[in-house]
Amino acid sequence: MGILVYAEHDNSTIKGATLNVVTAAAKIGGDITVLVAGKGCGAAAEAAAKIAGVSKVLVADNDAYGHQLAENVADLVAELGKGYSHILIPATTTGKNFAPRVAALLDAEQISEIITVESADTFKRPIYAGNAIATVQSSDSVKVITVRATGFDAAAAEGGSASVEAVDVAKDAGVSSFVSEELAKSDRPELTAAKVVISGGRGMQNGDNFEMLYKVADKLGAAVGASRAAVDAGFVPNDMQVGQTGKIVAPQLYIAIGISGAIQHLAGMKDSKVIVAINKDEEAPIFQVADYGLVADLFDAVPELEKQI
Amino acid sequence: MKVLVPIKRVVDYNVKVRVKADNTGVDLANVKMAMNPFCEIAVEEAVRLKEKGVVTEIIAVTVGSKAAQEQLRTAMALGADRSILIETEEDAQPLAIAKALKAIVEKEQPQLVILGKQAIDGDNSQTGQMLAALTGMAQGTFASEVVVEGDKVKVTREVDGGFQTVELKLPAVVTTDLRLNEPRYASLPNIMKAKKKPLDTVSGADLGVDFAPRTKTLKVEAPAARSAGIKVASVEELVSKLKNEAKVI
Ligand SMILES: Cc1cc2nc3c(=O)[nH]c(=O)nc-3n(C[C@H](O)[C@H](O)[C@H](O)COP(=O)(O)OP(=O)(O)OC[C@H]3O[C@@H](n4cnc5c(N)ncnc54)[C@H](O)[C@@H]3O)c2cc1C
Ligand SMILES: Cc1cc2nc3c(=O)[nH]c(=O)nc-3n(C[C@H](O)[C@H](O)[C@H](O)COP(=O)(O)OP(=O)(O)OC[C@H]3O[C@@H](n4cnc5c(N)ncnc54)[C@H](O)[C@@H]3O)c2cc1C
Numbered sequence: 001m002g003i004l005v006y007a008e009h010d011n012s013t014i015k016g017a018t019l020n021v022v023t024a025a026a027k028i029g030g031d032i033t034v035l036v037a038g039k040g041c042g043a044a045a046e047a048a049a050k051i052a053g054v055s056k057v058l059v060a061d062n063d064a065y066g067h068q069l070a071e072n073v074a075d076l077v078a079e080l081g082k083g084y085s086h087i088l089i090p091a092t093t094t095g096k097n098f099a100p101r102v103a104a105l106l107d108a109e110q111i112s113e114i115i116t117v118e119s120a121d122t123f124k125r126p127i128y129a130g131n132a133i134a135t136v137q138s139s140d141s142v143k144v145i146t147v148r149a150t151g152f153d154a155a156a157a158e159g160g161s162a163s164v165e166a167v168d169v170a171k172d173a174g175v176s177s178f179v180s181e182e183l184a185k186s187d188r189p190e191l192t193a194a195k196v197v198i199s200g201g202r203g204m205q206n207g208d209n210f211e212m213l214y215k216v217a218d219k220l221g222a223a224v225g226a227s228r229a230a231v232d233a234g235f236v237p238n239d240m241q242v243g244q245t246g247k248i249v250a251p252q253l254y255i256a257i258g259i260s261g262a263i264q265h266l267a268g269m270k271d272s273k274v275i276v277a278i279n280k281d282e283e284a285p286i287f288q289v290a291d292y293g294l295v296a297d298l299f300d301a302v303p304e305l306e307k308q309i
Numbered sequence: 310m311k312v313l314v315p316i317k318r319v320v321d322y323n324v325k326v327r328v329k330a331d332n333t334g335v336d337l338a339n340v341k342m343a344m345n346p347f348c349e350i351a352v353e354e355a356v357r358l359k360e361k362g363v364v365t366e367i368i369a370v371t372v373g374s375k376a377a378q379e380q381l382r383t384a385m386a387l388g389a390d391r392s393i394l395i396e397t398e399e400d401a402q403p404l405a406i407a408k409a410l411k412a413i414v415e416k417e418q419p420q421l422v423i424l425g426k427q428a429i430d431g432d433n434s435q436t437g438q439m440l441a442a443l444t445g446m447a448q449g450t451f452a453s454e455v456v457v458e459g460d461k462v463k464v465t466r467e468v469d470g471g472f473q474t475v476e477l478k479l480p481a482v483v484t485t486d487l488r489l490n491e492p493r494y495a496s497l498p499n500i501m502k503a504k505k506k507p508l509d510t511v512s513g514a515d516l517g518v519d520f521a522p523r524t525k526t527l528k529v530e531a532p533a534a535r536s537a538g539i540k541v542a543s544v545e546e547l548v549s550k551l552k553n554e555a556k557v558i
Contacts, residue, residue: 069475070438070448093468097450100403100438109404109524112433122527127432128326132335135527175447175478179463183470192469196558220558228487238453238488239471244429245487247469253557263325270535274555276547282540291538291555294547304544309558 001085002031005054006077008090009036009044014051016193017090019154021147022051025088026155027117031055034162035080037073039066049164052156057164064170067178068094074101075171081106081142085120091146103144110144111136115151129244129267149192150250150271184239188214191240194223196253197272199242200235201227201265203258203279203298207235212302213257219309225249225269227259243268258298261286278302310420310479311366312355315410315440316348316384318377319430332528344380347425349387350485353492354455355423356388363457364421366390370413372406372520374398378508385503386495394510399520403431405513407439412516414444419480421462426451426484437484447477451486 003025008015018034025032032053036045037060045059058080064072077098081087087102089095091113103110114123115133122137123145191197198220200213210224217224225242226235242249244267254272259265261277261284269275270289277290278301287293294301320326321343326335344352358364369384369392371377381392395409414422427434441448449455449464453472456463457479465474467486495503513520541547551558 067473067475070450071441074442093451093466096434097438097448097466100435101442101448103435104404104407104439104442107404109402109522110433110435110439111524112431112435126532127529128320128335128430129432130532131326132328132529133532134529137525137527139523139525173445173447175445175481177476179474179476181468181471181473183472232488237471238467239469244432245427253551253555264322270532274551274557275535275538276551287540288537289535292547292550293538293540294542294544295540296544301544305548308544308548 002033003028003086003088004081004084005032005034006087006089006095007034007036007044007048008092008094009038009041011038011041012043014044014047014157016154016190017092017149019051019157020149020152021088021090022053022155023152024114024117024147025086026053028086028120030085033058035060035077037065037076039063045164049162050158050160052159054160054162057162058167059164060167060169062170064172069176069178070098070101071173071176072171074098074105075173076169077102078105079169079171080167084142086143086145089146091148095146099144099146106142106144108140108142108144109138110146111138112146113148114145115148129263130270131263148248150248184237188217189221189223191223191225191242191247191249195251196220196222197225197249197251198222198255198257199225199227199259200230200257201259202229202233204230204235210236212306216302216306216309219306227265256286257302259286260284261289310364311368311417312358312364313414313417313419313422314351314355314367314369314384314389315422315424315436316352316369316371316380317345317425317428318342318371318373318380319345319428322346322429328529328531332530334526334529342376344383345425345428347427347485349492350487350489351423351425352384352387352389353490354485357490358457359388368392368417368419370395370410372397372401372409381508382503383495385506386500387493391507394508395513395516396510397513397520400522401520402522402524403433403435403439405518405520406436407443409513409516409518410440411443412518414440421480422482424482424484426486437482441482446480446482448482449475449477450484452483453486453488455483455489
């Protein structure tokens with residue numbers, strides 16, 4: 001049987017989340033095949049072949065998959081996936097977009113965002129914004145699963161030598177087309193992959209004040225995140241939102257600045273190893289999860305922090 | 310054109326849920342229930358499309374117990390014209406819900422189905438995509454902008470790196486992200502009017518759908534608790550702790 005892992009990539013490199021999914025696959029046990037679907041994605045396929053523990057790479061290189069349109073990618077994965085016991089997909093916005101389509105096409109109930117593998121058919125997943133953890137057992141013959149990257153270590157990106165095989169399956173449902181995209185460009189590490197994350201909330205007051213956080217971030221090699229309130233107020237773009245409905249992060253160090261600590265925000269960061277909170281309200285709920293709390297005005301504390309590190 | 314808006318009754322987002330002592334689930338007895346916030350955004354979007362003259366009729370639908378009529382009434386107070394309760398006492402899962410919604414889509418022939426991107430209880434984020442697959446419709450998930458142009462709809466989607474815009478042939482499925490709109494509140498006169506709007510009830514059996522879940526929930530536990538740490542007195546102490554005690558910088 002074996003396990004099919006869907007690779008998240010940008011046609012030339014493999015995205016970090018893929019490596020965590022490979023580890024989840026290894027925990028289930030069985031031959032691991034990685035599918036790279038895209039347009040001009042040969043380099044990404046070569047990179048996938050080097051991931052430790054992968055035995056085969058399938059490459060579907062076709063215009064239809066260029067922008068990861070859910071309708072086309074799901075048809076491809078459902079067709080190729082029939083021969084596997086498990087289909088594992090990163091729980092990124094790309095994966096979450098098409099995975100349920102794959103499950104429905106295979107008449108399977110999808111298991112979303114697993115954080116541990118208990119056995120080949122039993123998994124743990126957070127529900128209610130992480131306020132409860134459900135252990136679920138699937139009886140579907142093909143298990144369609146999305147994997148939350150923070151639940152698993154990354155597999156080694158080098159050291160493997162999988163065979164690479166082209167698959168000549170062009171699926172174009174013809175009902176959707178790509179128009180445009182607007183991707184934020186940043187020299188800082190990606191939020192979900194960074195070892196240190198510093199996030200700002202409504203307390204930052206405006207977008208310009210985020211400069212203070214960027215300065216600290218650059219000194220620490222950190223990524224910068226935000227609460228929903230900061231995003232909704234237009235201080236920073238939406239892709240910086242951390243939380244139940246934003247990104248899930250679990251860095252070594254998470255620094256929350258001017259964030260109150262609503263459960264929806266905590267859902268996105270409470271698995272961080274060390275949490276620091278700076279807030280002027282000593283009653284703020286964020287202090288209940290912080291390893292180190294500093295009750296202070298952020299406009300004094302943050303510049304001071306930048307100086308001292 | 311008709312719009313179908315599937316909505317869900319969930320625990321109010323302000324409630325901090327507790328796991329039951331016997332680990333069979335979370336304690337939903339006597340907690341405040343409400344319409345899933347993303348579904349409110351879906352209803353609002355449908356109402357705005359109607360106000361613009363793009364949409365002629367809005368049908369709200371839910372899969373759930375009799376109690377979910379309350380949320381259908383809310384949807385009608387917000388502007389839905391009529392509603393359908395697909396009644397079941399089972400803990401229905403997204404695949405079965407999508408199959409039931411497909412039956413409604415076949416009967417009502419909506420040009421657009423607007424759902425929430427996820428329900429804040431199950432956090433599955435599956436139902437819309439599954440419905441789209443089962444009906445062969447195109448999908449625009451995690452939408453932050455929806456523009457209907459003739460027989461097409463342009464959807465701007467919130468993706469990990471920023472935004473992506475796709476064009477879909479109608480009929481299509483859209484799922485809402487937080488920033489698509491800000492839902493209105495229902496006014497008292499509209500709440501009164503909603504009581505007189507039609508609410509039909511059908512059963513899973515009527516639609517030929519079995520709601521019994523295939524995925525078994527073996528247990529539900531509280532997450533590992535994170536205990537509060539210490540308060541530091543100054544930035545200097547903080548930096549020293551991070552360097553020497555936590556060793557993370
Ligand atoms: C369905 C749903 C999904 C949601 N998803 C998310 C999500 O994914 N992520 C998310 O973050 N939120 C989410 N939310 C919103 C969440 O409920 C909170 O509203 C939000 O997290 C609050 O952001 P905040 O902490 O920045 O703002 P506030 O709660 O307003 O807190 C601001 C904090 O800044 C402090 N402060 C102000 N000035 C200063 C100063 N000068 N110095 C120091 N401290 C200062 C204040 O004491 C306060 O504690 C969601 C809500 C809903 C309903
Ligand atoms: C009594 C009860 C007990 C439960 N116990 C558990 C449990 O122990 N463990 C667990 O994991 N889950 C439990 N659930 C949740 C249940 O499994 C989920 O509701 C179901 O899997 C649907 O997932 P979702 O709402 O996350 O779907 P999503 O796919 O996240 O929902 C997205 C959107 O689909 C639409 N939608 C979803 N559900 C409906 C519906 N019923 N009717 C109409 N539209 C809908 C809405 O527009 C919604 O915004 C319980 C639910 C109930 C009612």
